[in-house]
Amino acid sequence: xxxxxxxxxxxxxxxxxxxxxxxxxxxxxxxxxxxxxxxxxxxxxxxxxxxxxxxxxxxxxxxxxxxxxxxxxxxxxxxxxxxxxxxxxxxxxxxxxxxxxxxxxxxxxxxxxxxxxxxxxxxxxxxxxxxxxxxxxxxxxxxxx
Amino acid sequence: xxxxxxxxxxxxxxxxxxxxxxxxxxxxxxxxxxxxxxxxxxxxxxxxxxxxxxxxxxxxxxxxxxxxxxxxxxxxxxxxxxxxxxxxxxxxxxxxxxxxxxxxxxxxxxxxxxxxxxxxxxxxxxxxxxxxxxxxxxxxxxxxxxxxxxxxxxxxxxxxxxxxxxxxxxxxxxxxxxxxxxxxxxxxxxxxxxxxxxxxxxxxxxxxxxxxxxxxxxxxxxxxxxxxxxxxxxxxxxxxxxxxxxxxxxxxxxxxxxxxxxxxxxxxxxxxxxxxxxxxxxxxxxxxxxxxxxxxxxxxxxxxxxxxxxxxxxxxxxxxxxxxxxxxxxxxxxxxxxxxxxxxxxxxxxxxxxxxxxxxxxxxxxxxxxxxxxxxxxxxxxxxxxxxxxxxxxxxxxxxxxxxxxxxxxxxxxxxxxxxxxxxxxxxxxxxxxxxx
Numbered sequence: 001x002x003x004x005x006x007x008x009x010x011x012x013x014x015x016x017x018x019x020x021x022x023x024x025x026x027x028x029x030x031x032x033x034x035x036x037x038x039x040x041x042x043x044x045x046x047x048x049x050x051x052x053x054x055x056x057x058x059x060x061x062x063x064x065x066x067x068x069x070x071x072x073x074x075x076x077x078x079x080x081x082x083x084x085x086x087x088x089x090x091x092x093x094x095x096x097x098x099x100x101x102x103x104x105x106x107x108x109x110x111x112x113x114x115x116x117x118x119x120x121x122x123x124x125x126x127x128x129x130x131x132x133x134x135x136x137x138x139x140x141x142x143x144x145x
Numbered sequence: 146x147x148x149x150x151x152x153x154x155x156x157x158x159x160x161x162x163x164x165x166x167x168x169x170x171x172x173x174x175x176x177x178x179x180x181x182x183x184x185x186x187x188x189x190x191x192x193x194x195x196x197x198x199x200x201x202x203x204x205x206x207x208x209x210x211x212x213x214x215x216x217x218x219x220x221x222x223x224x225x226x227x228x229x230x231x232x233x234x235x236x237x238x239x240x241x242x243x244x245x246x247x248x249x250x251x252x253x254x255x256x257x258x259x260x261x262x263x264x265x266x267x268x269x270x271x272x273x274x275x276x277x278x279x280x281x282x283x284x285x286x287x288x289x290x291x292x293x294x295x296x297x298x299x300x301x302x303x304x305x306x307x308x309x310x311x312x313x314x315x316x317x318x319x320x321x322x323x324x325x326x327x328x329x330x331x332x333x334x335x336x337x338x339x340x341x342x343x344x345x346x347x348x349x350x351x352x353x354x355x356x357x358x359x360x361x362x363x364x365x366x367x368x369x370x371x372x373x374x375x376x377x378x379x380x381x382x383x384x385x386x387x388x389x390x391x392x393x394x395x396x397x398x399x400x401x402x403x404x405x406x407x408x409x410x411x412x413x414x415x416x417x418x419x420x421x422x423x424x425x426x427x428x429x430x431x432x433x434x435x436x437x438x439x440x441x442x443x444x445x446x447x448x449x450x451x452x453x454x455x456x457x458x459x460x461x462x463x464x465x466x467x468x469x470x471x472x473x474x475x476x477x478x479x480x481x482x483x484x485x486x487x488x489x490x491x492x493x494x495x496x497x498x499x500x501x502x503x504x505x506x507x508x509x510x511x512x513x514x515x516x517x518x519x520x521x522x523x524x525x526x527x528x529x530x531x532x533x534x535x536x537x538x539x540x541x542x543x544x545x546x547x548x549x550x551x552x553x554x555x556x557x558x559x560x561x562x563x564x565x566x567x568x569x570x571x572x573x574x575x576x577x578x579x580x581x582x
Contacts, residue, residue, distance in 0.1 A: 041454040043368040050245040102185045105247040107366040107419055108452035110183050 022059035027123040093126035176470035182421030191258040195540030203534035214567040218265025220560035222547035224296035237264030238292025238308035238341035295345025306343035309335035331386035346401040357398030394438035400480035406522035413477035422506030430467035439464035474503035475511030479548035499545035
């Protein structure tokens with residue numbers, strides 16, 4: 001396989017991978033706590049969601065900045081198309097996440113609602129998508145992703 | 146990047162929806178209640194403090210206003226003692242922890258509209274020795290309190306409602322200070338203390354004390370477990386300290402006073418936020434024994450608030466419509482009645498209401514003292530401005546809190562917790578104390 005090539009480098013550096021791990025873990029966790037809140041109306045679950053989303057947004061913002069810089073100065077400049085797709089995915093994830101933070105700042109039952117649930121699902125899917133791009137094999141260019 | 150455009154338009158939409166409709170009449174017995182607008186970003190306008198620079202609040206023609214106490218430490222409510230001395234409770238309470246990221250951010254934003262002075266946790270005495278309307282003695286009367294707010298005086302005993310307990314002090318006529326911690330009559334609900342002010346008044350016969358205890362949230366977003374004994378008025382036996390819930394569903398009853406014509410308990414109540422710039426009107430109401438006033442399940446009767454789950458149709462069905470709306474987000478914090486002819490003219494019979502002013506609308510409301518005319522012990526017309534000019538060029542020079550009608554001297558006192566002043570309004574031609582005594 002490709003990883004046996006002598007100059008193989010992964011798409012993301014280890015530090016970048018660690019930063020991306022936070023949205024990948026926190027957005028799905030917020031989705032789970034949202035669903036639990038909708039099922040129970042126990043307020044603490046939406047409080048959890050608020051903090052999980054805030055934490056995910058913080059790291060998503062850093063990852064977004066990294067994705068931009070990487071395109072010009074980092075590893076993504078050698079994998080341009082993949083880098084651009086990654087940037088778009090991370091950007092949409094971040095914007096949806098910030099919107100979701102505002103949504104979760106509403107009080108009580110309105111803190112989740114249809115919009116909150118949809119945004120949590122969207123952020124979860126985009127985080128997984130970003131992870132597939134970032135953590136996938138590096139040297140296969142232009143396919144699928 | 147058209148997703149960015151979508152996002153931008155969502156926020157623009159939120160901003161458009163948060164405009165007020167000036168044609169809505171939001172005062173009186175039947176206020177106009179628009180549709181709920183729980184926008185993503187609530188409308189906010191926080192007028193930051195500014196100095197008076199020698200200017201004064203505006204009062205109607207024929208009246209004069211002066212500052213009778215300055216350099217206070219967050220004055221809130223006041224009390225008139227039998228010898229004419231005035232007590233001013235000073236302090237700032239609340240220790241609600243931030244439960245969500247929003248609490249951290251909202252706290253920072255709202256603090257911009259407040260005085261930077263730290264609450265005094267004390268009561269200051271103001272004495273006018275020669276009856277010229279000026280303060281001759283301003284001194285600390287009781288120190289070492291914990292965010293005192295409500296004050297009452299019955300039968301030689303002073304009652305002080307701290308944010309966590311009700312304390313009594315024996316008073317000797319003419320005293321200018323009281324030492325010691327006083328005697329605790331009862332604890333007051335103090336867990337979280339999101340709304341910490343404990344308003345208080347005594348029944349006309351002096352047997353009971355009534356204490357207003359605000360909710361621990363805007364609309365139950367900290368869970369209903371922490372709302373036990375919250376958003377209620379307690380009735381407390383003055384002899385034993387035994388308490389019971391007198392009325393409930395009153396989100397934040399910030400001032401209590403007995404109506405002198407009917408001898409009923411009345412209150413001003415601050416209603417909920419984040420349903421739009423014109424919801425929900427704060428109100429002035431008689432407080433009926435055993436009644437439920439809606440919070441958090443509904444407002445102004447049966448208008449359901451969808452933010453609280455599970456809903457309680459059984460309670461909503463019982464919810465009482467308050468007597469008189471004061472306007473949305475005006476933040477009424479002061480109430481006193483104009484007994485025995487009041488300030489005369491249009492201010493003869495009715496209620497004085499101090500309005501601290503709004504944060505949750507882009508067109509600020511409140512920031513003034515109004516007079517609600519009464520007839521036969523009931524509100525009978527539109528509110529009339531009595532003191533305005535607290536806002537200037539988008540800055541708050543002052544924010545009215547408690548109001549006190551000084552009946553013997555025919556003056557209205559206003560505590561202002563931004564300029565840390567007590568203002569005094571009287572008639573230019575009216576009797577002053579020296580002529581009257």
